[in-house]
Amino acid sequence: xxxxxxxxxxxxxxxxxxxxxxxxxxxxxxxxxxxxxxxxxxxxxxxxxxxxxxxxxxxxxxxxxxxxxxxxxxxxxxxxxxxxxxxxxxxxxxxxxxxxxxxxxxxxxxxxxxxxxxxxxxxxxxxxxxxxxxxxxxxxxxxxxxxxxxxxxxxxxxxxxxxxxxxxxxxxxxxxxxxxxxxxxxxxxxxxxxxxxxxxxxxx
Numbered sequence: 001x002x003x004x005x006x007x008x009x010x011x012x013x014x015x016x017x018x019x020x021x022x023x024x025x026x027x028x029x030x031x032x033x034x035x036x037x038x039x040x041x042x043x044x045x046x047x048x049x050x051x052x053x054x055x056x057x058x059x060x061x062x063x064x065x066x067x068x069x070x071x072x073x074x075x076x077x078x079x080x081x082x083x084x085x086x087x088x089x090x091x092x093x094x095x096x097x098x099x100x101x102x103x104x105x106x107x108x109x110x111x112x113x114x115x116x117x118x119x120x121x122x123x124x125x126x127x128x129x130x131x132x133x134x135x136x137x138x139x140x141x142x143x144x145x146x147x148x149x150x151x152x153x154x155x156x157x158x159x160x161x162x163x164x165x166x167x168x169x170x171x172x173x174x175x176x177x178x179x180x181x182x183x184x185x186x187x188x189x190x191x192x193x194x195x196x197x198x199x200x201x202x203x204x
Contacts, residue, residue, distance in 0.1 A: 053199025055103045055111060058089050060151030061202035064101060066113060066192065069093060071101075075153035079161065081145035088114075090153050100187065101197075111197055112173060117186040124184060125164035125176040137166035137174045147179075155179055 058064065062073045071091035079086050086104035100114040123130045130137045142164040149155045159180045166174040173189030 052194070052197065053201065055101070055109070055197055055199055056087075056105075057201070058087070058101075058103065058199060059202070063200040063202070064089070064091055065198040065200070066091075066101070067196050071099070073151075074098075075149065075151035077153055077155070078148045078150065079145045080147075081143055084145075102189075109194060111192040111194070112189045113192055114173070114175060114187040114189040117174075117188055119186070122184075122186045125166070130166055130174065132174060135168040135170070135172060137168050137172075140165045140167050 055064075058073055058076065060073050060075055064071045064073060071093050074090045074092055076090070077088040079088065086102065089101045089103070090098060091101055092098045098116070100116075102110075102112045102114060104110050123132055125139075125142070128139045142162075144160060144162045146160050147155070147158065149157050149159075161180075162178040164176045168174070171191065173191065175187050175189055176184045177187075178184050
């Protein structure tokens with residue numbers, strides 16, 4: 001066979017092969033090539049709130065379980081400082097013991113339980129370090145915010161609050177709040193894991 005006849009045929013075959021390879025490569029990159037399905041956890045929704053309730057949606061009347069102890073939400077403070085927003089919920093148990101649960105996103109969800117500090121001579125915020133109960137607390141942040149009160153909190157419907165937060169080396173929190181210029185109210189706090197808290201919303 002004449003080489004001048006074979007050469008064009010070879011060129012055409014090579015072009016066809018190149019086109020086929022290019023099309024297959026594009027399909028693979030664009031995801032058109034079918035893939036084997038990966039095993040999935042049926043509970044891996046990416047949202048623990050579906051299983052444990054959403055603390056960001058707490059309101060008066062809801063039940064909150066913290067490490068096995070049940071509390072009722074008596075009232076809520078919605079606080080804002082510029083573009084920053086968070087909530088503090090007043091909880092009490094069947095014995096009348098009251099604690100506060102703070103809920104904020106920083107940007108992850110941060111939960112903390114606060115117990116009012118009953119002390120006839122509590123420390124005052126301001127210094128970079130405070131000594132209390134054998135612990136040294138270091139200043140973390142301070143500022144002022146506006147609040148809106150819902151249900152029972154013992155505060156006016158709207159107002160302002162100054163705050164100053166401290167933390168010790170073992171993670172214990174010490175917070176101070178002054179509402180509408182009143183005396184500082186100290187509280188000891190502990191950060192909670194998402195698994196420490198379960199929410200049971202009240203019926204709508």
